[in-house]
Amino acid sequence: MKFGAFLAPHHPVGENPMLQFRRDLDLVVQLEQLGFSEFWCGEHHSSGWEMIASPEMFLAAAGERTARIRLGTGVVSLPYHHPFNVAQRIVQLDHMTGGRVIFGSGPGALPSDAHTFAIDPMVLRDRQDEALGVILRLLRGEPRFSYETDWFKMKDAQLQLLPVQEKIPAATASMVSPSGMTLAGKHGIGALSIGSMASEGITALATQWDFAEDAAKKSGCVVNRDEWRVVLNWHLAETRSEAERQARLGLQRWHNEYIVGTLQRPGAVAYKDPDDALDAVCGGASKGVVQSAVVGTPDDLVDFIKSMVELTGGFGTAIGFVHDWANPRDTAASWDLVARYVIPEINGYTEHLKASQTFVSNERAAFDRAGEAILSKIMSNDKAAEALKITAAKGKGNAAEN
Numbered sequence: 001m002k003f004g005a006f007l008a009p010h011h012p013v014g015e016n017p018m019l020q021f022r023r024d025l026d027l028v029v030q031l032e033q034l035g036f037s038e039f040w041c042g043e044h045h046s047s048g049w050e051m052i053a054s055p056e057m058f059l060a061a062a063g064e065r066t067a068r069i070r071l072g073t074g075v076v077s078l079p080y081h082h083p084f085n086v087a088q089r090i091v092q093l094d095h096m097t098g099g100r101v102i103f104g105s106g107p108g109a110l111p112s113d114a115h116t117f118a119i120d121p122m123v124l125r126d127r128q129d130e131a132l133g134v135i136l137r138l139l140r141g142e143p144r145f146s147y148e149t150d151w152f153k154m155k156d157a158q159l160q161l162l163p164v165q166e167k168i169p170a171a172t173a174s175m176v177s178p179s180g181m182t183l184a185g186k187h188g189i190g191a192l193s194i195g196s197m198a199s200e201g202i203t204a205l206a207t208q209w210d211f212a213e214d215a216a217k218k219s220g221c222v223v224n225r226d227e228w229r230v231v232l233n234w235h236l237a238e239t240r241s242e243a244e245r246q247a248r249l250g251l252q253r254w255h256n257e258y259i260v261g262t263l264q265r266p267g268a269v270a271y272k273d274p275d276d277a278l279d280a281v282c283g284g285a286s287k288g289v290v291q292s293a294v295v296g297t298p299d300d301l302v303d304f305i306k307s308m309v310e311l312t313g314g315f316g317t318a319i320g321f322v323h324d325w326a327n328p329r330d331t332a333a334s335w336d337l338v339a340r341y342v343i344p345e346i347n348g349y350t351e352h353l354k355a356s357q358t359f360v361s362n363e364r365a366a367f368d369r370a371g372e373a374i375l376s377k378i379m380s381n382d383k384a385a386e387a388l389k390i391t392a393a394k395g396k397g398n399a400a401e402n
Contacts (some may be wrong), residue, residue: 185215
């Protein structure tokens, strides 16, 4: 399984935006150094908390600071753009990053963004579908073609520059409804499950892939679970109590100020205190809720990811959602713990090391002959035997003094 990070971003209003941008870029560098495979960032135009208007611009800057990690638009809100311009920007970004782009698209997540562009929310998903089909044709380098809709037109369109990659990986955002996965299946591309950050999204994961496969069969395409990315919430520390101490206030603020206060998400209720927030997202069956986040240890996250694999039937990449529940130092340490302990455990990197350690421990008696052989060799030499007696006597003397 691969691991990545998803930056919406969700930054509380009040900090210096310039410093937030720089800190986010520093995170991409850290993630590459830690061995993460992918980094995604989104497009938003309102709400205050989500201030990246152009994921392509941000990822171009990230590309200059990194060399290996793949960079995904998470996502370009297609109804807000002419498809030809989107295709050109993606190709340019692929060249500027040396062929590391993943093209992620969506219909636009915030109703306030659609309001700003004076677009009826009822047409967003259809427009994404229409634009996505055109963009994929352009990225494949198809011969010139014209296309006309009630919201964009193209005449004799063909990209003058094709991507570095023979085929740019593509994915569409998926929330709780089947529409995102259905679109992925229709076009034969990957999916980025963002709705899995909430309890209802976790519950929906069990049946999501079926929608992609059904749509793929109808359109004559093929979908691959390895191209399914599931976004999860976590914050880790050395102990569960330490993780809770670090994240509890930030988690409550994120939910109360953003989810409830800003988005006013239907059914969402403000948490009275940080403990209520922790119970609501991390409590699990013992608290009568569907667990939607891990605030705990690396072992807790390992167990959670394994449960998600069992629930879904398998996916290719676990994507950690970037948030400000904890301070920057503790947040950086959390990503470090994922790389040091979670990734190797999930992928079995240390299994043979553990097996070797167990073997040596269990076969101690067999290896004692090696010590006996060394001692026999020493005792066969008078000088060496005498030196060993002196060393042993000094050792006993030091032990007695202690």
